[in-house]
Amino acid sequence: MLNESGLYERDRDRGNDWFGHPLKLDRSLRRALPHGERATDEVYDAGSIYKKNGIYLETTHAKERFLRGMLTGGTVLPLIGIDILVAYFLFSSISDLIADPNDLSLILLTIYTAILWGGVNLFALYSPLMYDWFNYRHAPIRFNRRTRQVHVFYTPRFGGPRSYDWDALTAQILETGRGKVTYYVLTMTAADPSGRYYYDRFEVGNQLLHREEGIRWWEYIRRFMEEGPDSVPDPDWTLSEHLSLRESFVRWFALHELRRERALGLNVRPAIARIILISPFLALFSIG
Numbered sequence: 001m002l003n004e005s006g007l008y009e010r011d012r013d014r015g016n017d018w019f020g021h022p023l024k025l026d027r028s029l030r031r032a033l034p035h036g037e038r039a040t041d042e043v044y045d046a047g048s049i050y051k052k053n054g055i056y057l058e059t060t061h062a063k064e065r066f067l068r069g070m071l072t073g074g075t076v077l078p079l080i081g082i083d084i085l086v087a088y089f090l091f092s093s094i095s096d097l098i099a100d101p102n103d104l105s106l107i108l109l110t111i112y113t114a115i116l117w118g119g120v121n122l123f124a125l126y127s128p129l130m131y132d133w134f135n136y137r138h139a140p141i142r143f144n145r146r147t148r149q150v151h152v153f154y155t156p157r158f159g160g161p162r163s164y165d166w167d168a169l170t171a172q173i174l175e176t177g178r179g180k181v182t183y184y185v186l187t188m189t190a191a192d193p194s195g196r197y198y199y200d201r202f203e204v205g206n207q208l209l210h211r212e213e214g215i216r217w218w219e220y221i222r223r224f225m226e227e228g229p230d231s232v233p234d235p236d237w238t239l240s241e242h243l244s245l246r247e248s249f250v251r252w253f254a255l256h257e258l259r260r261e262r263a264l265g266l267n268v269r270p271a272i273a274r275i276i277l278i279s280p281f282l283a284l285f286s287i288g
Helices: 006-011 062-066 070-099 104-127 211-227 246-254 255-263 270-275 279-287
Strands: 049-052 056-060 140-144 149-152 162-165 171-178 181-191 197-208
Touching: 056 062, 056 197, 056 211, 062 070, 062 181, 062 197, 070 104, 070 279, 104 171, 140 211, 149 255, 181 211, 246 255, 246 279, 255 270, 270 279
Parallel strands: none
Antiparallel strands: 049 056, 056 140, 140 149, 149 162, 171 181, 181 197
């Protein structure tokens, strides 16, 4: 899964005993968002909720929400082109070899081309694309207000789901980025009582353009857990746990974000123009 793509280096030697093998904290937790008090007067659901009811709020992992389809959209077309080109050379060399089976150079060329063709296809199946293809799609983070626990989904390779006490989690809005664009992510850390080590760190919801959105998203979750489900509005729409091409198009064409910004009185015409210009790529990401 995409949310596990960076864990191999961090967790590969820990086994499944997360609490018995904590990691040394690599960042300060001083700017943590407080439990038990309101961080802002407004709330925001981040467009990242699977389900909300009287018992739990289930949301997605930020990387699963924000990046799914990007690997496919960015690499499939080049891979298909390379695969077709190499296949063409392979069958051409086989045809020439049938006509002249004693030509050593043709034999070596055919073998080399066959290895190259197989390598291209193996790369397509076992490269980072494996995080997009033939994998779990539903990566939930469940906030259970009845038990005051947070359950984070991981695949069996990393020991399966992990559970943490709500009051033991520390929340921060951290910056991340690609190129010149900066995003903000609600990041939760399960630290040990000493504050020097941590058991786990996970990114909740979505990558957001503004820090204030991250604070409002945290406030949505905090109120649900500490003040009850009636203290926050139901989301305008929820994510599907199943494959949904419609949901994927809504995600990549940012239709809900445009509607929300238009309701706030913001000028969305430049964004619409950009979406139209890059719509072929967004369509490919959506299919991915």
